[in-house]
Amino acid sequence: METVITTDKLTKRFGSFVAASELSFEVHRGEIFGFLGANGAGKTTAMRMLCGLLTPSSGKARIAGFDIYHETEKIKRNIGYMSQKFSLYDDLTVSENIRFYAGIYGMSIPAIKQKTKELLEELQLVNEAKTLVRELPLGWKQKLAFSVSIVHDPEIVFLDEPTGGVDPVTRRQFWDLIYAAADKGVTIFVTTHYMDEAEYCNRVSIMVDGVIAALDSPAGLKHQYGNQSMEDVFYELARKAKRGE
């Protein structure tokens, strides 16, 4: 299987504090990779390094085939990012948001027009194209934010707690979108606090105190720890955390 993320002993220190220690893992093309961890376990630090926002202290990593130290600009062109909070501009319309994000990634104007049309149809938002994003229901906003984050057809998309606060039905509809994107070959790297969502991932890693404490398929992890659910697995691992959160 083709790998799109490879890390080898990736480490980030802040002074004497080791936020992320010797992370080594691989993520395959089209995989849905769940990146779990307690608050303060080093998830955000790791994710920032992988997105090229933070230079590692030591170790190696290649994202979408590019080196994490020297080719961050190329990395940024080939990844998408979505967080629950800051993705869309509330005071712009739906199509303005799509156009803006497509524009950032240097798409040509005809391509942007084409893509906007496609997206609006796909999301069934054709009638809302001129609606301000702030007037959309939260669930729609999140779906739009996700579509916008993959508007430039990235190899990998990083999702930082994409489903926080959404109702159960919308949350599942959101995962349908994720599955559809993964089917098209987009690699999904996702963090979540919903343990049932961890089950939807192909593989899951759990970070505790800056290190990856476990990495396997959900079924494999449950088998390994002899637990009924991912929640129990997570609890068992994260409970041992010593770091002052």
Added chain:
Amino acid sequence: MITIDKLTKTYNKGQVLAIKDVSLEVKRGELFGLIGPDGAGKTTIFRILTTLLLADKGTATVNGCDVVKDYVKIRNNVGYMPGRFSLYQDLTIEENLNFFATVFGTSIRENYDLIKDIYIQIEPFKDRRAGKLSGGMKQKLALCCALIHKPAVLFLDEPTTGVDVVSRKEFWEMLARLKAEGITIMVSTPYMDEANRCDRIALIQKGQILSVDTPAGIVGQFPVDLYAVHSANTHKLLREVRNYPGTDSCFAFGDALHVTFKGGAAGAHEAGAGPAGLTNYLRERGLADVGMEKIPPGVEDCFIQLLKS
């Protein structure tokens, strides 16, 4: 302890409906949960009860005091933890706690017993500024601050949002201890799995109450049989089960799918369209390892069911 009678609140001069005709009752010493997604109106209810907002219509009382007329009395008697992290980021843990203790006219020492269990966990960091704390610690500090004056009623607006599973578990254990101290607690959460920790819950969506009962009672109202279906290839399974003509609803739940069938509880399924026919149907489509069993529904299943109707 808390009564809410037909509360309606709109924003932007009536353009945006926040809650509509909400009526509730919370008994003394109860741990009551408001369960619903963002934008359901949970925060609005909290703000009206804590006298921060005036409702358009309807009345509410807290501890026998009217939220409009007796707002000063209520303010002396309730603890409130708003949804956003609302402590002073540039003050230390101890300074924050001291400040709120004094604001409520008490001192840390006076009510130390009540917060002791929680405060001990963050005490080693008491000289650290609140802005530098992790989610779980901020949450504990905020709870200490809301409790410091020994309120009769505690309002917690989404205290566990964005907090990891371990901290969430700990937090609910703390609430259980506070309940044992006799404090009435009203808590909101978007996490359905937390509903079982409450004595009674109200499911709320788009400003309206869908159902109020004990978690067991809510689950008992589930109208049809629920089946869990699993296979190694969940993704393909989901697609195929949805295509099955007898399927009424199908949602992923962790490693399984929760499926209900058309025809409901009566078992009056059309031939080859009921639960019995599903395994065959899936086997024909290349899913050989399918397992299926009837399961008791959870609160989340009920919520989804209520959203549908």
Added chain:
Amino acid sequence: MRQLLIFIRKEFLHVFRDRKTLLMLFGLPIAQIVLFGFALSNEIKDSRIALVDYSKDAVTAKLIGKIEASHYFDIQRTLASGEQLNAAFKRGDIKMAVIFPQNFGDDLIHTGKATLQVVADASDPNQATTITNYLESIVTDFNGELAQDAQQPMQILPQMQMLYNPELRGAPNFVPGVMALVLMLVCTMMTSVAIVREKELGTMEILLVSPFKPIYIVIAKLAPNLLISIVNLFIILVLSDIFLDLPVKGSMLLLLFCSILFIMTSLSIGLLLSINAKTQQAAMMGSLMGMMLPTMLLTGFLFPIENMPLFLRVLSNLVPSRWYFIIVKRVMLKGLGFGAVWKETSILAGMTLFLFAISLRNFKIRLQ
């Protein structure tokens, strides 16, 4: 009371932990004094001047006619004695006095020379220079006419005297201006931002739900800004004494009293702004646009108010800094006592009471 004290303590902690803002607050007056130390030129019309004619002869009548014919001046002729002139200067009623000594005409005819006394109020150096220049050019013209008519050479020599600020330095005007500006800025902006920050942070919700009295919130928010402003005031006064050679001529106590009054006015404006602003940004913009501009333009230290259109002159009366500016000029530069500033002081006091009353009335005990 203990609640209030601990709240005030908290406010001070906020202020001292935000080093950058603190540095800016104290760097501001220093930067302003340097910046505004440069004089700007401006034009004047219809300046009030006094004409005193002790000679009352044909020559003086002719020259007075010339002066009157120019549209530069608004002439007062009722003043006679030196004391009256002095008093008029102190009140700010006149900007310049032109005095024809006894035997002016005789001196000119018999000796070919006569001295014209010109006294100008130079506490506004731009204005003083401009109006004395106007007068000089009139006299020069008149000299030219005399030379044509007479057989022997005749010349009138204006003798200039600058009151209050003999070296015509720009600083005297700017120091009071900077004081007004800095105090206004610190108090209005910092107060509004401090209150709105609690709203943004969500702590306002908790405070409102607590038994804490809203008035306490207001007082506690004002306290650190009051202190910072007083410190700033002293920095400005010391700076201007040492570097600009401008000591406080009048009563320090009076100046302090009036300054605190002005600080209170500014604080109450900040309070009013904060009630309606939802974000710190809005509060900041509100104070900058709403207060900075009027203070700069309508106080009179950059542009003389006398020259403005009627509408702006009326409007300038509503700008508190305008009154404070007058007070500082009189007390600090001219060394006058309370008797000279009681009117301005009462206006400020009235404004403060009014603004405070409105703010407290509108201070929300609930969220919107």
